[in-house]
Amino acid sequence: AQKITQTQPGMFVQEKEAVTLDCTYDTSDQSYGLFWYKQPSSGEMIFLIYQGSYDEQNATEGRYSLNFQKARKSANLVISASQLGDSAMYFCAMREGLRNNNDMRFGAGTRLTVKP
Amino acid sequence: ETGVTQTPRHLVMGMTNKKSLKCEQHLGHNAMYWYKQSAKKPLELMFVYSLEERVENNSVPSRFSPECPNSSHLFLHLHTLQPEDSALYLCASSRWEGANVLTFGAGSRLTVL
Numbered sequence: 001a002q003k004i005t006q007t008q009p010g011m012f013v014q015e016k017e018a019v020t021l022d023c024t025y026d027t028s029d030q031s032y033g034l035f036w037y038k039q040p041s042s043g044e045m046i047f048l049i050y051q052g053s054y055d056e057q058n059a060t061e062g063r064y065s066l067n068f069q070k071a072r073k074s075a076n077l078v079i080s081a082s083q084l085g086d087s088a089m090y091f092c093a094m095r096e097g098l099r100n101n102n103d104m105r106f107g108a109g110t111r112l113t114v115k116p
Numbered sequence: 117e118t119g120v121t122q123t124p125r126h127l128v129m130g131m132t133n134k135k136s137l138k139c140e141q142h143l144g145h146n147a148m149y150w151y152k153q154s155a156k157k158p159l160e161l162m163f164v165y166s167l168e169e170r171v172e173n174n175s176v177p178s179r180f181s182p183e184c185p186n187s188s189h190l191f192l193h194l195h196t197l198q199p200e201d202s203a204l205y206l207c208a209s210s211r212w213e214g215a216n217v218l219t220f221g222a223g224s225r226l227t228v229l
Contacts, residue, residue: 004158035217043204045220091159104218106159 003027004092004107011112013082020067021077021110023092029053032096034075036066039089039109048090051075082114119143122207122221129197130229137192137224139207145219147212148190150182153204153223165190166212197228 005024013019025034036048051059051066059066067076075094079086089111095104120141129135141148150162164172165184179201181193190207204225208218 037220043206043223043225045206045208045218047217047219050217104161108156108158 003105004094006092006107006110008110009108011110013079013112013114015084015114015116016081018078018080019082019112021079021090021092021112023075023077023107025073025075025092025094027073027094027096029096032094034066034068035093035095035104036064036075036077037091037093037106038086039091041088045091049077079112084114084116087112087114119219120207120209120221122205122224124224125222126225126227128227128229129194131197131199133197134193134195136194137205137207137226139190139192139209139221141188141190141207141209141219143209143219145209145211146187147210148184148187149208149210149218150190150192151206151208151220153206155203159206163192194226197226199228202226202228 003026007022011019032053034051037045038048039045049059049061049064049066051068058068063080065078067078089109091109092107093104123138127135147166149164152160152162161174162176163170163182168184168187179196183191204223206223207221210218
C-alpha cells in the first residue's frame with residue numbers, strides 16, 4: 001500500500017507568491033517523522049524541513065513551513081515568497097518508528113515551476 | 117569537501133561490463149544507504165549499512181553488490197546489468213540513532229545499453 005501520497009504531479013506559482021504542496025501519509029505507528037526534500041535538476045536531494053509526530057507546533061525553516069494536520073494525516077509544505085530558484089522536484093517522505101531510520105518511504109514527488 | 121560525494125556522476129555501460137559506483141561522506145555519520153530513482157517512480161531503498169554492517173537488502177537483484185569497507189565509504193558494484201537498471205543512483209548517510217535526517221549525494225546517472 002502506498003504510504004506517502006503526493007497528488008500534484010506539477011504545480012506553477014508566480015514569483016513572490018506562496019504555494020502549498022500537498023502530502024498525505026498512511027501509518028498505524030504513533031511515532032513517526034515527516035520530511036520534505038527538494039531535488040533540483042542537478043540531482044541532489046536537499047533536506048528542507050522535518051516534523052515529528054509528537055511535535056505540537058508546525059515546523060518552520062525560513063521560507064518553508066509544514067502544515068501538519070495529524071488527524072487528517074497530512075503534512076503539506078508551504079513555501080512563502082517563491083523564488084525562481086525554488087523550481088525543482090519536491091518529495092515528501094515518512095519514517096516510521098523512532099529506531100528504524102532505514103524505513104523511510106518517499107512520495108512520487110511534485111514538480112514546482114516558479115514563473116517570473 | 118562537501119557532505120556526501122558520489123563518483124562518477126555519469127556512467128554508460130554495456131550489459132556485460134563490470135563497474136562500480138563510489139560514495140564518500142565527511143559528516144561523521146554511521147549509516148549509509150543506496151537508493152534507486154527511476155523515471156516516474158518513487159525513490160526505492162536498495163541497501164542500508166549501519167556501522168559497516170548491512171542491515172537491509174530490499175530484494176535487490178544479485179547483479180547489484182554493495183560494499184561498505186568503513187563508515188565513510190560505500191560502493192555499489194555493478195555487473196551484467198539490464199537496460200531497465202538505467203536510473204539515478206543516490207547515496208545517502210545519516211546518524212543511525214534517533215530521528216536524523218538523510219544527507220544525499222548528487223547521484224550517479226547510470227545508462228545501460
